[in-house]
Amino acid sequence: MVTTDDYGEFETAWCPGCGNFSILKAMKKALAGLGLAPHQVCLVSGIGQAAKAPHYLRCNAFNGLHGRALPPAQAIKMANPKLTVIAESGDGCSYGEGGNHFLAAVRRNMDITLVAHDNQIYGLTKGQASPTSLLGMKTKAQPFGAPSMPFNPVGVAVAMRAGFVARGFAGEIDHLAGLIEAAVRHPGFSLVDVFQPCVSFNKLNTYAWYKERVRKLDEEHDPTDWQAAMNKAFEMGETIPIGVLWRNDEIEPFASRLPTMRGEPLATRVPDLQTLDKVMHSYG
Ligand SMILES: Cc1ncc(C[n+]2csc(CCOP(=O)(O)OP(=O)(O)O)c2C)c(N)n1
Ligand code: SF4
Secondary structure, three states: OOOOHOOOOOOOOOOOOHHHHHHHHHHHHHHOOOOOHHHHHHEEEEEOHHHHHHHHHEEEEEEEOOOOHHHHHHHHHHHHHOOOOEEEEEEEHHHHHHHHHHHHHHHHOOEEEEEEEEEEEEEEOOOOOOOOOOOOOOOOOOOOOOOOOOHHHHHHHOOOOOEHHHHHHHHHHHHHHHHHHHHHOOOEEEEEEEEEEOOOOOOOHHHHHHHEEEOOOOOOOOOOHEEEEEEEEHOOOOOOOEEEEOOOOOOHHHHHHHHHHHOHHHHHHOOOOOHHHHHHHHHO
């Protein structure tokens, strides 16, 4: 039986009290809950504090460039669809530097999961506003307040009728583990945007701020009702719903649209060198 211990215990470089610790716990719980052994999983990240998360789990991992977690994650899945591939990175990495990759991943609907640690700030570079920072939030780099409207990742993903869209909170570990499990089980692109307090640099969106606002979605919410999901995705005031906002069971996963992804994984296929040779010569 797979347990959380199989994923190891490592020393981290995170500040004491950082929300990243809880997301790490939830991730281990979810992977063990799914019965996935470490060799069956590949975690992919970019750059940032959140992007260090895969360093702290004993499983396959790829740590790439800032904003570029999703392209290698999709490439890994294409090469070996048998692997469970999870991209895990910060909000800056996922929606700022990696914004276009995020949109492309939603459109492709490949069977991977993005777990975005959304601390509404750039943590690693010491506290500049990120794409999800609230309008007017003061930081050292934005003393007059963040001047741009915040990006709403779950709103955009629901608007695009993505495969699966959920929002979690680092202060609700068991609930978050359940969301990650459901996201991984979904046979297409899945997003879990996670509110993650950055205790060092985000003095607005603190644990107390989130606790006052986050509310678990009740049973009545139907995640296949697009209009209801849109309404919940944009409920960002005194209450902010967490849970599975939206699920699209109707779109085909990418693998069934691309014939080369059918059959034996590319990673284990025996290449037909004669045909390859002919193709190469045809360009000569
Ligand atoms: C292309 C590129 N732009 C900018 C940087 C500088 N940089 C490194 S980490 C980072 C912010 C990370 O923020 P986020 O992704 O939200 O993660 P966090 O550290 O908050 O977990 C930036 C801007 C970089 N490394 N590469
Ligand atoms: S700077 Fe913020 S995000 Fe980074 S480890 Fe410290 S508390 Fe966490």
